Amino acid sequence: MRIAIVGLGLIGGSIGLGLRRSYVRGQLSDVIVGIPRRKKTIAEAITLGAIDEGTLDIKEGVAGADVVLLCTPISLIIPKLKELVPALKKGAIVSDVGSVKSEIVAAAAALMPAGTFFVGGHPMAGKEQVKLEAAEADLLTDKVYILTETPQTNKPALKIMTEVVTALRGKVVKMDPMTHDLVVAAVSHAPLAIAAALVNSVAETSLAYPQVKSCAASGFKDTTRIASGDPVLGVDMFTANKLGVLASIGAFRVALGKLEKAIQAEDKAAISKLLAQAKNFRDDLYQ
Amino acid sequence: MRIAIVGLGLIGGSIGLGLRRSYVRGQLSDVIVGIPRRKKTIAEAITLGAIDEGTLDIKEGVAGADVVLLCTPISLIIPKLKELVPALKKGAIVSDVGSVKSEIVAAAAALMPAGTFFVGGHPMAGKEQVKLEAAEADLLTDKVYILTETPQTNKPALKIMTEVVTALRGKVVKMDPMTHDLVVAAVSHAPLAIAAALVNSVAETSLAYPQVKSCAASGFKDTTRIASGDPVLGVDMFTANKLGVLASIGAFRVALGKLEKAIQAEDKAAISKLLAQAKNFRDDLYQ
Numbered sequence: 001m002r003i004a005i006v007g008l009g010l011i012g013g014s015i016g017l018g019l020r021r022s023y024v025r026g027q028l029s030d031v032i033v034g035i036p037r038r039k040k041t042i043a044e045a046i047t048l049g050a051i052d053e054g055t056l057d058i059k060e061g062v063a064g065a066d067v068v069l070l071c072t073p074i075s076l077i078i079p080k081l082k083e084l085v086p087a088l089k090k091g092a093i094v095s096d097v098g099s100v101k102s103e104i105v106a107a108a109a110a111l112m113p114a115g116t117f118f119v120g121g122h123p124m125a126g127k128e129q130v131k132l133e134a135a136e137a138d139l140l141t142d143k144v145y146i147l148t149e150t151p152q153t154n155k156p157a158l159k160i161m162t163e164v165v166t167a168l169r170g171k172v173v174k175m176d177p178m179t180h181d182l183v184v185a186a187v188s189h190a191p192l193a194i195a196a197a198l199v200n201s202v203a204e205t206s207l208a209y210p211q212v213k214s215c216a217a218s219g220f221k222d223t224t225r226i227a228s229g230d231p232v233l234g235v236d237m238f239t240a241n242k243l244g245v246l247a248s249i250g251a252f253r254v255a256l257g258k259l260e261k262a263i264q265a266e267d268k269a270a271i272s273k274l275l276a277q278a279k280n281f282r283d284d285l286y287q
Numbered sequence: 288m289r290i291a292i293v294g295l296g297l298i299g300g301s302i303g304l305g306l307r308r309s310y311v312r313g314q315l316s317d318v319i320v321g322i323p324r325r326k327k328t329i330a331e332a333i334t335l336g337a338i339d340e341g342t343l344d345i346k347e348g349v350a351g352a353d354v355v356l357l358c359t360p361i362s363l364i365i366p367k368l369k370e371l372v373p374a375l376k377k378g379a380i381v382s383d384v385g386s387v388k389s390e391i392v393a394a395a396a397a398l399m400p401a402g403t404f405f406v407g408g409h410p411m412a413g414k415e416q417v418k419l420e421a422a423e424a425d426l427l428t429d430k431v432y433i434l435t436e437t438p439q440t441n442k443p444a445l446k447i448m449t450e451v452v453t454a455l456r457g458k459v460v461k462m463d464p465m466t467h468d469l470v471v472a473a474v475s476h477a478p479l480a481i482a483a484a485l486v487n488s489v490a491e492t493s494l495a496y497p498q499v500k501s502c503a504a505s506g507f508k509d510t511t512r513i514a515s516g517d518p519v520l521g522v523d524m525f526t527a528n529k530l531g532v533l534a535s536i537g538a539f540r541v542a543l544g545k546l547e548k549a550i551q552a553e554d555k556a557a558i559s560k561l562l563a564q565a566k567n568f569r570d571d572l573y574q
Contacts, residue, residue: 124502173502179496179498182492183496183502184502186488186492186496187499187506187507188507190488192506193543193546193550194485196561196562197539197546197565198478198481198542199565200545200546200561200565201473201477201535203565203568205469205473205535209466209470211466211470214458215460216474217474219413219475219478219513221572222510222513223478223482223510223511224478225509227562227565228566228569228573234558234562235562238549238558239555242553246550249547251488251491252484252485254488255484256481258484259480260536263525263526263529263532263533264529271518271521272521275483275521275522277487277490278483278484278486278487278514279483281486281487281490281493285508
C-alpha cells in the first residue's frame with residue numbers, strides 16, 4: 001500500500017512514524033510519501049523515519065497512492081483536496097485529521113471523483129508543540145481516532161481506514177460528522193475557549209495584583225495547559241465548529257451559573273452536590 | 288523548638304515530614320508533636336516519620352509548643368484555635384494553612400491571648416488525595432507559601448514562621464489577607480468552580496451523546512483535574528472566600544464573553560488576538 005501524507009507537522013509526522021513502525025513489523029507493507037510545504041522538511045522527515053520519500057508537488061505525491069491523509073491545518077484541508085483530486089488513482093481513499101467534520105465531509109463529498117472515496121478522520125491527540133520535531137510514533141497509541149460514517153460512506157474504504165488507524169495503534173470510534181462536532185465542541189473546543197478566557201481574566205487581575213503571577217500554582221497550570229496551544233489551530237476550530245462551540249459554551253455557562261447561585265446563597269449542600277457530581281463523573285472517566 | 292501540628296492529613300503530614308528532614312539535617316532542632324483526630328493516625332504518622340510524638344488532647348499537645356500549625360480543613364481552624372489558646376505558652380506562635388485568610392486572620396487576632404502571636408499561612412500546594420498516606424516531604428519544596436502580614440503582625444513571629452517555611456524549602460511570599468484572598472480566588476478557587484462546571488456541562492451533554500465519554504482526551508483531563516479534589520475543601524473555599532470567588536468568576540465571564548462575541552462574529556483576527564494573549568501570558572508564567 002502506498003500512503004501519501006500531505007502536511008508534515010506534529011500529526012502528519014507522528015502518523016508517518018507510527019505507520020513506518022508497523023511497516024517494519026510487517027502489519028502493512030507500505031511506502032510513505034510525504035508532501036510538506038517546505039523542501040527542507042522532506043530531508044528532516046526522512047532522517048526522522050517519518051517518510052520513505054517526499055515531494056513538494058502534491059499531484060506527483062498522491063499519484064498512485066492508495067490512501068491520502070490530509071494532515072494540514074483545518075483551513076487548508078479543502079483547498080489541498082481541490083488541488084490533488086485530479087491526480088487520484090481509481091479506488092483511492094482520502095482522509096483528513098481535522099478536528100471539525102461536518103463542513104469538511106460535506107465539501108469533500110462534493111469534490112471526490114467517481115470511484116474515489118473520502119472518509120473523515122480525527123485523531124484525538126495532540127500537544128502544544130505542533131511542529132515535525134515534536135512528532136512521536138506513539139502519539140496516537142491508545143488514543144481515540146474518530147472516523148466519520150454517513151449513509152454515503154463507502155464501507156470498504158471505511159474498513160481500510162480502520163486498518164490504517166489500527167496499524168497506528170489508535171482506537172477507532174465511528175461517528176456521524178454532526179455528532180462528532182458536538183462531542184468535540186464539548187470536550188475539546190469549548191475547554192480551549194474556557195482555558196483561554198481563564199488565563200485572560202487572570203492576566204487582567206494581575207494588573208492590579210501582580211502577586212497573582214507568583215501564586216499561579218500547579219492547579220492553575222494544568223487547568224490552562226491547552227491555552228498554550230497554537231492560536232492558529234484555535235481560530236480554525238472556533239470558526240469551523242462555530243455552532244458546536246457556542247452551544248457547548250452555553251451549556252457550560254448554565255452549569256457555572258448553578259455553582260455561582262449556590263455560592264451566592266452560601267448553600268453548602270448545593271455546592272457540595274455540584275462538586276461531588278463533577279468529581280464522580282470525572283473520576284469515572286479516568287479511573 | 289517544639290512544633291505542634293494540629294491535623295495530620297496531606298498538608299499536616301507533609302509539613303511534619305519536611306520539618307523532620309530539616310531537623311535531621313540540623314537546620315532546626317525540633318520535636319514535632321502531632322494532634323490528629325483519630326488515635327491510629329498517631330502510630331501511622333510516627334511510622335511514616337511525620338511526627339516524633341502524638342496525642343489526641345489538643346491542650347496537652349500544644350502545651351510548651353513554640354509554634355502551633357493548624358492543618359485542619361478551613362472550617363475547623365477557628366474552632367480548634369478556640370480550644371487550644373488557653374494552653375499556649377507565653378511567646379507561642381500559631382499559624383494555619385487555610386486557603387482563605389481574611390476571615391481567619393481577623394478571627395484569630397481577636398482570640399490570641401496577650402503575648403502570643405498569630406501569623407496566617409497558606410502553602411500553595413496540594414493534590415487530589417488529601418489523606419496522610421499521600422503526604423510527601425517534598426510537597427511544599429519550591430512552592431509558594433504565603434504568610435500574612437498586617438500592621439498588627441508581630442515581626443519576630445513573622446520571622447520565625449519565615450524560618451519554618453524555609454526549613455520546609457517553601458518560597459515565602461508575604462501578603463495582606465485581603466490581597467491573598469483576591470489572588471487565590473483568581474488562580475485557585477475560581478478555576479475549581481470553572482473546572483467543576485465544565486465537567487458538569489459535559490456530563491449533561493453525555494446524556495444525549497454518550498460518545499463524549501470515549502472522546503474526553505488528555506486536554507479535557509488536564510483542564511478538569513482539580514475537579515477531582517475533595518468536595519469538602521471546595522465547599523470551605525467557596526463559602527469562606529465567597530466575595531473573592533464570585534468576583535473572579537465575574538471577571539472570567541467577561542473574558543469568556545469577549546471570546547464568544549468574536550466566535551459569533553467569525554472575527555478571526557479578534558479570536559487570534561485573544562488566544563495569543565492567553566498563550567503569551569501563560570507561556571510567560573511557566574517558561
